[in-house]
Amino acid sequence: MHLPxxxxxxxxxxxxxxxxxxxxxxxxxxxxVGLGLALVAVWLAPLVVRHARHRAALHARPxxxxxx
Numbered sequence: 001m002h003l004p005x006x007x008x009x010x011x012x013x014x015x016x017x018x019x020x021x022x023x024x025x026x027x028x029x030x031x032x033v034g035l036g037l038a039l040v041a042v043w044l045a046p047l048v049v050r051h052a053r054h055r056a057a058l059h060a061r062p063x064x065x066x067x068x
Contacts (some may be wrong), residue, residue: 008047015043 004012018039022032 011043011046015039 019036022036025032
C-alpha cells in the first residue's frame with residue numbers, strides 16, 4: 001500500500017482544520033461554500049497534476065534511434 005507523502009498529510013490537516021472551523025462558526029452562506037470548495041480544489045490540484053504527468057509519461061513514445 002502506498003503511504004501519502006508528508007506534504008499531502010500536512011495539506012489535508014490544514015484543509016480539514018479550516019473546514020471544521022467553518023462548520024463550527026455556524027454562519028452558513030454562499031461565501032462559506034465557495035471558500036470550502038476553493039480550498040478543496042487547492043488541496044486536490046497537486047494530486048491531479050501528478051496523475052496527469054504520470055499518465056503522460058506512460059503514453060509517451062520513445063525517441064526514435066538515429067539511422068546510422
